[in-house]
Amino acid sequence: MLNRQIAPPIKDAIDFHLELPPYQKHVLRNGVEVYAIDLGTVDVLMVNWIFDAGNSYEERKGIAAAANALLKNGTSTRNAFNINEHFEYYGAHLGRACHHEMADLTLHCLGKHVNELLPVVAELIADSVYPQEELDIYKKNGQQRLQVSLKKSEFVANRLIDSYLYGPTHPYGRYSSLEDYQLLEREELREYYHKHYQHGACRIFVAGKLPDTLLQQLELHFGGLPLRAPGKENVVPSYIITPEKQKKYNIVNDPNGVQGSIRIARNFPNRHHPDFQKVQVLNNVFGGFFGSRLMDNIREDKGYTYGIYSYLVNNIQESALLISTEAGKEVCAATIEEVYKEMQLLCEEPIEEEELQMARNYTIGTILGDLDGPFHVASRWKNILLNGLDGEYFYQGIRTIKTITPDELQELAKKYLDPAAFFELVVV
């Protein structure tokens, strides 16, 4: 007779051997580095061009984002429709994204079509013209989208907490207003494009089942462009972080709102700090996943929210430890109180071995699942390399997860989970 009360035996996380599949590095003749991850059995491909063109380089708000968004909207021989049609005809997707330090173009396609697509990406990098009409549409539609977003308490809260943490002029803390869109000028965008894309600092990541001729094709289409590898002479402009003095904020965005967006956050060092990976383990226990203390207490015991998480923000210069949730308007105060109680508990009592074991195993299991497939491996490498780290960082992280002790975690809690160090924001 089956005894359902006894759990089947499991293999512990400690016994899983995790390996990050390596990349191959190639250098094009203009010095641009290609990081290639050749993995998988399906005929798919991701190519990612990453430029030093994030909003840290802009002189006025919104230029970096606009220059990135409009990369696809016209060259001297193709209009926006022709460009979109070309990628879509081959079932491909060309995405763009602008971050703080970097901005990128990402192509996803079936391997069999890549040779039809690379020349057009090269054309966008070499010869985008930023048509005035496209810019006008971008400005108008961007303003309209922003008006809708500003009605959402979570959007408003996300912007405000970043500005408290980093200061309203820092690239991490500043945000666009309706007027910033209005001020965008075509000439500024073209200048920004000329400097940061056409003649920009670029690296390329490719992942998937790589066709044999891919590197030749990259050399052919990108090796001759006036791009360069990011070098020491091209360090990110250094911005000073100036956190706000005032710690607590209550904002009424919508008088009829039924929920509050709660953000509780403190500044935290970047990935190079020896505590970073250790605090990731502490954070997992605190609020990093569904089985965490915050979720267990505030959702599963009290029912104050649909979900609550804490995490270390993925910033290059400086991170933040952030707790984020939307809770019923009438239980916001109680939710905040419980968050601080959970901080206090981590400071006062060492984590029980069983709970820590659960967090260790869960984390190792998700990393194992996360290393599955070429795109996941590529994004892990990107995160490591773009933060100026190397493969050892990955293995150091695994060792930390497997061996950190309850005493060390308690010490870290005392060091970092002091409620007085946190900003506290509620937007209704």
Next chain:
Amino acid sequence: MIHFERFQLSNGLRVIVHEDVSTPMAVVNVLYDVGARDEDPGKTGFAHLFEHLMFGGSVNIEDFETPLQLAGGENNAYTTNDFTNYYIQLPAENIETAFWLESDRMLSLAFSEKSLEVQRKVVSEEFKEHYINKPYGDVWFKMRELAYKKHPYRWMTIGSQLSHIEQAQLTDVQQFFFKYYRPANAILVVAGNVKTEQVRLLAEKWFGDIPSGEKYKRNLPVEPLQHEIRKLEVTADVPLDALYKAFPMASRTEPGYYVADLITEVLGGGGSSRLHQALIKEKKLFSQIECYHTGSNDPGLVVIEGKLIKGVSLADADKAIEEELEKIRTQKISEKELEKIKNKTEAAIVFEDMSVMNRANSLAIYELLGDVNMMNTELEKYQSVTADEMLSTSRRLFDSNNSNTLYYHAGQPS
């Protein structure tokens, strides 16, 4: 080509195994053949609330999450109008933990009063977060009621009103469980680094002795053919006017489904799609416009929705959409445009099937639809659609006497 094996336990549980040795992981996916469409109109939102309760402890296992996380696993679930799906991903070596957990909650829940009390609140917060505290959050409550008069698709999976969730009782929970959550109404898919024989033994061991239950025979009211133009105007405190149009389409297993799917791509799929090009770029009437379909098992809806440029009237924007619809229902699509949307569809399927979790999920849904082998024949069905079929289906789909239109005015509600 996705390979799989299929067998059935004596209690009626259907089991599908998909082996993939290239991953270190395994996925255990359990689909129950019950969704919001099976709810009582006076107790809507129940299937979804119930999904939450499935994590509140089962008859022999007090806590679902802890042992799974100890085994290095993660899990989630979702409820649609048609079905409810639960999935676990964990290292393949620890797969038996997933069998133990899933089989115990199929055997019986713990039916804890505390869990019900907490999850009522959690779901109420979910309701507020997604549908009340968001601009345009109530659109689909209104559109479903406009487009469906008889069929239970007229309410959302979250429920038609908060009070239905707040009033749910433990006896409702018990009845629901023993009616729907039985092996006879469930599909188990196991995928990843597993062997069919291993799965067969584990399935027998853990699920084999669960009482079969009675097979649920679905008998839902059929939505009568529409044959009328329906319009609704609302005013809400939002920044922009918005326009929503919905047209009845074929059910998931009819050939017309594939044609309608491709039609939505022609109209709204990407920057070179017709509505994007004509109405955002050329005529500059909309700042955003989309075309998609609800993809439901019973006859669904093709939807066009957009936000208007300030100063444009809803009537003018509507007229411009009608002009585009007039084109697609009177002029044959070019071979190049047809080829484009077929290539897009092919790539979308290949990318979706990259993840073992998606493959497991799709296999379960195709089995629910009546033929798990659809997993391998879908692309062919899209490839075989002709320009003539696109034309004739567009003509039926966008019949000007058969539409649902919602004008969502920005302003102060009176």
